[in-house]
Amino acid sequence: MESTEQPRSVSGSMQSPRSPPSQPYLSVSVTDPVKLGNGVQSYISYRVVTKTNFPEYQGPEKIVIRRYSDFVWLRDRLSEKFKGIFIPPLPEKSAVEKFRFSAEFIEMRRAALDIFVNRIALHPELQQSEDLRTFLQADEETMERFRFQETGIFMKKPADLMQMFRDVQSKVSDAVLGKEKPVEETTPEYEKLKHYIFELENHLAEAQKHAYRLVKRHRELGQSLLDFGKAVKLLGACEGEPTGKAFSDLGTKSELLSIKLQKEAQQVLMNFEEPLKDYVRYVQSIKATIAERGTAFRQHCELAETTKLKEINLDKLMLTRSDKVGEAEIEYRETKAESEEATRRFEMIVRRMNEEIVRFQEEKTEEMGVAFHQFAKGQARLANGIADAWRALLPKLESASSV
Amino acid sequence: MMGSENDEESHLHASKEDMENLFLRDDGDPLTKTDVNGDKSNSNYRSAMSTLSDSRNPLSPPPIVVTPADSDPLFAPPSYSDFRSPRSTKPKPINGDNSSYIDPPSYADVLFSPFDETSVSEINGSDDGSRHSQSSDSLSRSPSSLSSDYTKITVSSPQKDQDTASSMISGGSTYITYQITTRTNLPEYGGSEFSVRRRFRDVVTLADRLAESYRGFCIPPRPDKSVVESQVMQKQEFVEQRRVALEKYLRRLAAHPVIRNSDELKVFLQVEGKLPLPTSTDVASRMLDGAVKLPKQLFGEGGGASAVEVAQPARGGRDLLRLFKELRQSVSNDWGGSKPAVVEEDKEFLEKKEKMHDLEQQIINASQQAESLVKSQQDMGETMGEMGLAFIKLTKFENEEAVFNSQRARANDMKNLATAAVKASRFYRELNSQTVKHLDTLHDYLGLMMAVQGAFADRSSALLTVQTLLSEISSLEGRAEKLEAASSKIFGGDKSRIKKIEEIKETIKGTEDAKHVAIREYERIKENNWSEVERLDRERSADFLNMMKGFVVNQVGYAEKIANVWTKVAEETSQYARESS
Numbered sequence: 001m002e003s004t005e006q007p008r009s010v011s012g013s014m015q016s017p018r019s020p021p022s023q024p025y026l027s028v029s030v031t032d033p034v035k036l037g038n039g040v041q042s043y044i045s046y047r048v049v050t051k052t053n054f055p056e057y058q059g060p061e062k063i064v065i066r067r068y069s070d071f072v073w074l075r076d077r078l079s080e081k082f083k084g085i086f087i088p089p090l091p092e093k094s095a096v097e098k099f100r101f102s103a104e105f106i107e108m109r110r111a112a113l114d115i116f117v118n119r120i121a122l123h124p125e126l127q128q129s130e131d132l133r134t135f136l137q138a139d140e141e142t143m144e145r146f147r148f149q150e151t152g153i154f155m156k157k158p159a160d161l162m163q164m165f166r167d168v169q170s171k172v173s174d175a176v177l178g179k180e181k182p183v184e185e186t187t188p189e190y191e192k193l194k195h196y197i198f199e200l201e202n203h204l205a206e207a208q209k210h211a212y213r214l215v216k217r218h219r220e221l222g223q224s225l226l227d228f229g230k231a232v233k234l235l236g237a238c239e240g241e242p243t244g245k246a247f248s249d250l251g252t253k254s255e256l257l258s259i260k261l262q263k264e265a266q267q268v269l270m271n272f273e274e275p276l277k278d279y280v281r282y283v284q285s286i287k288a289t290i291a292e293r294g295t296a297f298r299q300h301c302e303l304a305e306t307t308k309l310k311e312i313n314l315d316k317l318m319l320t321r322s323d324k325v326g327e328a329e330i331e332y333r334e335t336k337a338e339s340e341e342a343t344r345r346f347e348m349i350v351r352r353m354n355e356e357i358v359r360f361q362e363e364k365t366e367e368m369g370v371a372f373h374q375f376a377k378g379q380a381r382l383a384n385g386i387a388d389a390w391r392a393l394l395p396k397l398e399s400a401s402s403v
Numbered sequence: 404m405m406g407s408e409n410d411e412e413s414h415l416h417a418s419k420e421d422m423e424n425l426f427l428r429d430d431g432d433p434l435t436k437t438d439v440n441g442d443k444s445n446s447n448y449r450s451a452m453s454t455l456s457d458s459r460n461p462l463s464p465p466p467i468v469v470t471p472a473d474s475d476p477l478f479a480p481p482s483y484s485d486f487r488s489p490r491s492t493k494p495k496p497i498n499g500d501n502s503s504y505i506d507p508p509s510y511a512d513v514l515f516s517p518f519d520e521t522s523v524s525e526i527n528g529s530d531d532g533s534r535h536s537q538s539s540d541s542l543s544r545s546p547s548s549l550s551s552d553y554t555k556i557t558v559s560s561p562q563k564d565q566d567t568a569s570s571m572i573s574g575g576s577t578y579i580t581y582q583i584t585t586r587t588n589l590p591e592y593g594g595s596e597f598s599v600r601r602r603f604r605d606v607v608t609l610a611d612r613l614a615e616s617y618r619g620f621c622i623p624p625r626p627d628k629s630v631v632e633s634q635v636m637q638k639q640e641f642v643e644q645r646r647v648a649l650e651k652y653l654r655r656l657a658a659h660p661v662i663r664n665s666d667e668l669k670v671f672l673q674v675e676g677k678l679p680l681p682t683s684t685d686v687a688s689r690m691l692d693g694a695v696k697l698p699k700q701l702f703g704e705g706g707g708a709s710a711v712e713v714a715q716p717a718r719g720g721r722d723l724l725r726l727f728k729e730l731r732q733s734v735s736n737d738w739g740g741s742k743p744a745v746v747e748e749d750k751e752f753l754e755k756k757e758k759m760h761d762l763e764q765q766i767i768n769a770s771q772q773a774e775s776l777v778k779s780q781q782d783m784g785e786t787m788g789e790m791g792l793a794f795i796k797l798t799k800f801e802n803e804e805a806v807f808n809s810q811r812a813r814a815n816d817m818k819n820l821a822t823a824a825v826k827a828s829r830f831y832r833e834l835n836s837q838t839v840k841h842l843d844t845l846h847d848y849l850g851l852m853m854a855v856q857g858a859f860a861d862r863s864s865a866l867l868t869v870q871t872l873l874s875e876i877s878s879l880e881g882r883a884e885k886l887e888a889a890s891s892k893i894f895g896g897d898k899s900r901i902k903k904i905e906e907i908k909e910t911i912k913g914t915e916d917a918k919h920v921a922i923r924e925y926e927r928i929k930e931n932n933w934s935e936v937e938r939l940d941r942e943r944s945a946d947f948l949n950m951m952k953g954f955v956v957n958q959v960g961y962a963e964k965i966a967n968v969w970t971k972v973a974e975e976t977s978q979y980a981r982e983s984s
Contacts, residue, residue, distance in 0.1 A: 196804045203797045210790035217783040224772070224779035231772040235765040238758065243944045250951055358807060365813040369979035372820045376972035379827070383966035390958045397955060401948045 026052040026121045028136065030066075030114040033106045043067050044106060046113065050136045054127075062137050068093065070135065071113055073147045077131040078120070083292045083345070084352030085126060086360055088119035089281030104266060108274055115278070125352075183301045184294065193357065194290060201283045208276040215269045222261030229254030242400035249396055253389050260389075264382045268375065275371040279364060286360070293349045300346040303339035310335050554587040554657040556672070558650040561642045564602070578602050579642055581649060585672045587657075591664060597673055603628075605671065605678045606649060612667045612680050613656075618861040618924075619931030621854040621939055622662065623655035655850075660938070725871075732871040749929075755936060756859055763852040766845055773842040777835055784831025791824030816976060823972045827965050834961035841957065844950040848943060855939065862932050865925040872918040876911055883907045 032047040050062045071090055078087050091112035094105065120126045134146060229251040236247025310332040317325045560582045580600045588595060603626075610625035626648035653672075657663045670679055794817050801814035883904055890900040 192804070192806075199800060199804075203793070203800050207790065207793040207797055210786060210793050213786045214783075214790055217779070217786045221776075221779040221783050224776040228769075228772040228776045231765070231769040235762075235769045238762045238765050239944070239947070240940075243947050246948055246951055250955070358809075361807045361809040361813075365809040365816070366979070368813055369816050369976055370981060372816055373973060373976035373979040376820070376823065376969045376976060380966050380969035380973055383962045383969060387959050387962035387966060390955045390962065393955050394952070394959070397948060397952045401945070401952065 024052075024054055026050070026054055026057075026127055028114075028117045028121050030110055030117060033110050044109070046110060048117070048136065056133060058137055064137065064143070065140055066135070066143065068109075068113075069147055070143055071116065074120075074131060074135045075116075078126060078129060079288070081129065081131070082126060082352075083296065084289060084349030084356070085123070086282065086286050086289055086356045087126075088116050089278065089285045090116055091281075104269070108270060111270070112274065112278065183298050185297050197283060197286050197290065201280060201287070204276065204280045204283060208273065208280055211268070211273040211276050215265050215273055218261050218265035218268060222258045222265065225254045225261065226258035229258065246397055246400045249393055253393055257386055257389055260382060260385050264378055267378045271378065272371050272375040275367055279368070282360070282364070289349075289353065289356075293346070293353065296342070296346040296349050300339070300342040303335065303342045307332070307335045307339040554585065554589060554663060556586075556650065556653045556657055557584045558582070558646050558653065559584065561646055562600075578604070579645075581646060583649075583653065583672060585657075589663070592669060592673060599672065599675050601671070601678065603645065603649075604682075606652070608678060608680050608682045609667055609671045613662065613665065614857070616665065616667060617662060617931070618865065619858055619928030619935070620659075620661060620861075621851065621858045621935045623652060623659065624850055624853045624857070625652050728875065729867050729871045732874060733867055752862075752929075752932075759852065759855050759859070759936075763849070766848050766852060770842075770845040770849060773845055777839055777842065780831055780835045780838060784828045784835060787824050787831060788828030791821045791828060794818075794821035794824065797821075819972050819975045823968045826968045830961050830964050830968070834957060837957045837961075838954060841950050841953040844946055848946070851939065851943075855936065858932050858935055862925070862928050865921070865928045869918065869921045869925050872914055872921050876914050876918060879907055879911045879914065883911065 027050070029049050030046050031049065033044045034046075035042055036045050037043050045065050045067050048064050048066050050057070050064075051060060053060060072093075075087055075090055078085075091109050094109075120129075120132060126132065134143070138146070231251075232247050232254065233251030236244045236251065238244075239247060310328070314325070314328045314332045317328050322328075558581050561579050562582075563577050564580045565577050580602045582598060583601055584596070584598045585592070586596045606625060607628070610622075613622055626645060656668055662668060667680060798814045798817045798821060801810050801817070805811050805814065886900050886904045886907070890897045890904065893900075
């Protein structure tokens with residue numbers, strides 16, 4: 001993939017679009033986190049800058065202020081309206097109070113939110129969303145109103161999702177409990193996909209866990225080098241020359257390397273561990289879509305059943321020339337319409353998912369490739385830095401020995 | 404930064420063997436022949452250092468070539484000219500082992516080189532003894548440990564044995580004997596290789612006898628008796644731990660320039676069968692015989708060598724009386740009572756003592772931080788490896804389930820990353836085992852600090868003996884005066900008093916003799932102290948510098964290897980490079 005290849009790469013914030021003005025573009029950046037409010041009620045606000053030539057948008061550039069819950073609102077709306085599409089995941093709401101406002105955490109969240117919005121802006125269907133427009137353009141009071149309106153309804157969401165997950169995974173227990181076996185798609189490709197997604201989450205979570213530990217190891221090694229450097233310097237102070245100076249140089253180098261390690265720890269966290277975490281979140285988002293598809297499938301099946309029953313009933317009534325025919329006919333038509341709607345919805349989800357999967361795989365290969373590349377570069381840079389630093393000591397140590 | 408590999412390999416091939424040798428000698432293996440110019444490892448270091456300084460990254464400032472003015476005759480000209488040759492810009496081969504400049508144990512080298520007990524034991528994780536042996540040998544690496552004589556001691560094959568003497572009484576107490584094998588070319592030892600079996604009690608005897616004979620010297624401390632440990636640990640673990648400790652101890656003794664020539668050590672290493680040194684219990688039982696002779700011994704009557712015996716430190720048993728006197732003296736010293744005639748006025752000594760104490764504290768601290776550093780390196784390696792494995796699993800998974808080409812591409816990228824992570828992990832672990840060996844020098848010196856304290860204590864106790872004798876003389880003279888004064892008042896003299904005065908005067912004479920011997924002993928010990936501390940300072944300086952060099956060379960080598968591994972992955976994923984990164 002060349003670096004000029006546009007829509008799929010979403011690393012960091014978008015630069016101003018280089019495409020010629022006649023081409024439609026929508027680019028967003030999330031910047032300038034600022035702490036607002038007091039005490040328990042404090043929160044971070046972000047500046048969201050939109051540059052676009054989409055006709056539906058007001059003007060080429062717009063800047064608004066948004067907070068995390070606004071992003072949550074957007075995601076929830078999109079999940080409702082665009083079933084079948086893998087809605088980009090949001091970074092978690094951090095529960096740890098103290099950690100909430102550390103500089104690194106804020107920066108990582110900002111970067112993640114930036115990626116989130118850009119993925120939406122680049123998605124051919126999602127970018128048409130009216131809710132997106134609201135999010136990107138509405139003034140702060142309007143946004144707040146919208147946000148409060150919806151929270152009531154969507155409070156249930158997590159519970160619904162849980163239910164759906166249970167549905168998807170507990171066929172066996174349902175059968176055991178004697179409940180009617182829930183209807184499930186059983187095409188081999190879809191089975192394979194579901195299995196793949198669930199397994200993938202496990203593997204990714206493990207890799208991410210180790211990546212996180214690796215960040216910690218960098219920090220620990222940095223700390224050890226610092227302590228070692230200090231101790232060695234103190235030891236050097238007890239010794240005469242040339243040993244004393246040698247220890248002092250050794251200690252100084254050690255302290256210097258400690259700094260390099262801390263820096264690299266942060267880089268690994270942001271450029272390697274975070275993308276892995278994001279990957280895991282993405283897969284979880286796909287699981288939610290799978291659950292939606294399951295629900296849609298069930299509705300489609302149930303309504304098809306119901307329609308069939310109503311048809312049979314209608315025929316029966318027509319044969320007996322009942323005066324309920326009229327009613328039944330209306331019911332039948334309504335049900336049929338609902339069923340067709342449900343089927344359309346289901347089929348749309350299937351269609352979308354098929355496209356999304358292709359997109360997802362390609363995007364992930366790209367994003368992981370970038371992450372791996374940056375990780376490898378960082379490790380190489382670190383190791384070379386370490387080698388160079390220690391190597392610089394050798395002539396001094398050598399001349400000290402030959403004294 | 405990436406250019407550095409180029410430089411390194413251009414002279415790698417010629418000096419690869421040198422590098423292996425460098426590694427081997429790096430551990431201070433005393434078996435390598437040294438040359439007239441001193442420790443070979445030093446000269447190899449020098450050659451390595453200069454080659455290193457030439458091989459800098461072309462982008463860095465021009466290197467300062469450090470060849471000592473007295474340019475080392477051992478400096479292999481071929482390898483030197485290698486890096487004078489124009490640097491080639493051929494593409495770097497991806498083999499991580501080849502492109503590192505200093506090649507501390509590269510995996511390939513270790514596996515294929517002839518039996519190299521250190522490296523093999525690293526890989527096999529076995530035979531801790533040899534690992535320790537390397538570190539304790541580090542003490543003999545200093546340039547002052549001269550010329551070509553060597554003594555190598557190995558402790559092995561612990562066996563159970565039974566105390567036949569007491570077997571009839573208590574059913575026999577069992578104990579462990581160890582085989583002690585010595586290889587040496589010192590002429591004082593009859594053969595060049597010999598072997599004896601000893602038990603731990605013998606070692607205690609050896610240590611006690613050495614402590615008596617070499618007062619004032621920094622005698623390496625012997626392994627603990629550790630009664631508690633022997634009961635808590637598993638028998639096998641304990642025996643192994645003890646074996647290792649014994650080996651270290653004996654090697655240190657052999658490394659001491661004076662003690663290595665001692666009769667006690669020779670006898671211990673060579674004489675088969677029962678150890679022909681007086682045991683400490685023998686000494687105690689002599690007390691019963693000696694108790695009768697005590698007063699005479701102390702006051703200089705009878706027995707030719709008694710003055711010299713007096714000059715020896717007081718020990719429990721036969722020197723009870725003397726111990727009491729010296730204790731009284733030291734108490735009166737402490738309480739600032741009658742000023743002792745000889746005061747430790749040697750400011751230099753006191754300062755040195757103070758400095759040694761500080762040094763000990765800092766060595767302890769540095770040793771602890773070194774341990775912590777080693778642990779962090781260990782953890783880094785482990786986690787890197789675990790991460791690599793997790794990605795390998797992911798790779799397999801994606802390959803098995805792949806529906807799209809993008810998945811296969813990703814699986815391939817992951818595989819590259821995983822392979823690199825596993826390699827890097829292995830390098831971290833190798834780096835670490837080397838680091839442990841180098842930084843072990845710090846641990847070793849802790850033991851030596853104890854030896855220094857022992858030497859200083861010998862001095863203090865010798866001084867105390869002198870002071871005791873002085874005040875003894877002074878009090879005897881006082882009594883004689885009084886008696887004379889009283890006797891002179893009696894007309895014609897007082898026969899009994901005169902006799903007593905005579906006796907006292909005899910005693911004073913004997914005590915004076917003892918005093919002279921004691922002072923001579925004290926001076927001798929002072930000399931020993933001084934020369935030992937000098938030697939220690941010199942050796943310590945050399946050992947610490949060697950430690951630092953070894954540590955740094957190691958870090959450089961492995962950092963380069965690790966850098967190569969990741970550079971390769973960066974290249975393999977270069978298609979994903981973005982301007983912002």
